[in-house]
Amino acid sequence: MSKWKEVSASGRERLFAWLRRHRRRIVELGKTCLIIILFCSACFLADRSGILGQGGFSTVRENVTAWLRGGESGPAVMSGREYATAAKPQVMAVSPDDGVHYGAAFTSEVDELYERFSAFLGEALGTSEQIIQLTTEQWLAALSRRGIYFDFAVPQRLDCLAAWQQTSVPWDTENICARRLFLSVEEQDVRLYFAVEGSGAAYCCDTEVEAGALSTRMERYQSNGAYFAFEREETDRLDADVLIVPAADTVRGVSGTAVSFVGRTETVLQQFGMNTVTATSYQEASGTAVYLDGYSTLRIQQDGLITYEREPGQDLPEFDLRGTVSLPELADRLYSLTMELSGNGGDCAQLRLLQADYDLQNDRYTVSFAYFIDGMQVCCGLGPAAEFTFAGGTLTQAALCLRQYEFTGETQTPLPAVQAAALVSASGGTDPVRVYQDMGDRVTVSWKMG
């Protein structure tokens, strides 16, 4: 035991001697450790106290990481191409049971419903097969069953509808356009029904959508009195597959002004691929400024309307479509152009794709955009917000009626849908569509005959 004491005593003496020799270095090391601990503690306390902003250190870390990566943000996501703009339905119905409909029409609620069910529509389009042509009676019978009804108000190409859901239709759609589609839940299966515009024919196809998953998402909806025109005698003069949603509501008052291009002429010319240096210009008696550059003619009217024309067959590199551009990609490109010129349409309006179509016979593309406020399209007497025509692989015509809208703080009570349906059918129309009507000096809510 004494030997052990001797050994430990001598060990302690050596330790103390070593400490005395290296006292300064140990103190400095201690200070360094203390600085590191205090720094980490300060960072922790700063994060907890919110001094670094709402995201705290995680935001700072993300920003630094993004800077080090050269601007990349977030992990790579292998998803299909997502488009900046896509057509959306203006009327939808969820039928949780046969003959029971929960409908939404020309309101922002349609957007919420579409967000809930658009993935199923994409899956149905992407897995559609065994296409069968139907009679009108079979189409209407399907609408009475359980399912989801989509009405885009304007015919949409099926391949575009699928592309906007990051998928593709597995059969040759041959440019089929459909305005109204219906996902029918039939026991264990889900079938896709659609009515083709122009021919009036209806089709259905099998899909691989899971009936159980779709039914679960439909469960929460109950009837709100919505019905199809064919289900009631008083609406039998309308198109049979029009959905009437009787719920009375108020809409927000809106005012509109033209977008000014004063001082932005160069931007407009550049957007249309015109050379700002070599283009010549003159003013018409009406005050319209006209710009000429080669085969392109651009007019900017005093009320803000822009029209563009180019001789067909004259290539325009910025808008050369040959070979590679799909219709949704073209729509995205034109959407960017229109947004660059107009912004989004003010505080309350949203610029949205209305239609993207391709006429195979004439090799002509048409893409049009409209403003939407609270789910309702804004109709202007001068035309849609923007319309572009491509022929022979290049842009030949464009007309832009760009506006800015703001809420006035007032509300309007539009004619209820049931009365509007009666009025429209008495006037010889078959399809009532509720819109904001922009008459230049004022914007009102009205029903137009579709």
Added chain:
Amino acid sequence: MATSKIKNLLIYILLFVNLFLLALLVSDWLQTRRSQHTVETEVQSILTNSGITMDHIRLPDNTQVKSYTLARDYSAEADLAESILGRLTVQELQNGNIMYYRGERGEASFRGTGDFEVLLTNHAVPISGDTVDTARSVLRKMGVRAQFAPELSTQMGKTYSTVVMVWEYEGLPVVNAQIQFTFTSEFLMMISGNRMLDIQREDDTFRPLDSATLLTRFVGIVNRNGYVFSELKEICPVYLSPDSSGGKLTPLWRIETDAGSFYLNMTTGEEQPVA
């Protein structure tokens, strides 16, 4: 020597900063506690006047809850499939955004809607312990946190033939993302459900209403819709996964009463359906 003096100065500065931040935190904490207590008292009196009791209920701290944007990440999905199926031999993107996987232990399909189904080969995952333990061990391999939901599971004798787990993120249940494990008497046969998509980034625009406002909004909803109940049992934050193949992970309040559960959107204060 100069270095030593600089270090001393740094230590003094950092000490001062730490003390300042600590004082800030403590004062913030005290203020929050005081206002929380005031809020709880006021709200309790509002509810009592409406004939609803809420004894011993602690209001959640909404500032701690965050929202996130989600999107479908195919590589994360493949990792998930591989964790269940073993080495993947087939990985195929089919029409309609359906991803099909086949591995050593079975096959799986994942859809753009978030729904998925995994069919396992016989005895690929034998029951170990009981079915709930087996389900938990599979979840650990998947890297998924989830809570067992006995009320949604199917009991058979002393065990569960179907075990339902509710997906969890940051400790909060994602109410509409459930995983169902279906067992035979000996092994796990199938895993199905709706998965929570993959986190992309925090949503900086998320601004939750404070607890008092949310509770007041809830009282308004109860009065407007004529809901009848007499006791609030629990209020806790939960998440709602988006419906489509992308969107935001939305924080909600789940309010348990003696007549059922209600869900309130933390941003709008509106009732939120979760089915």
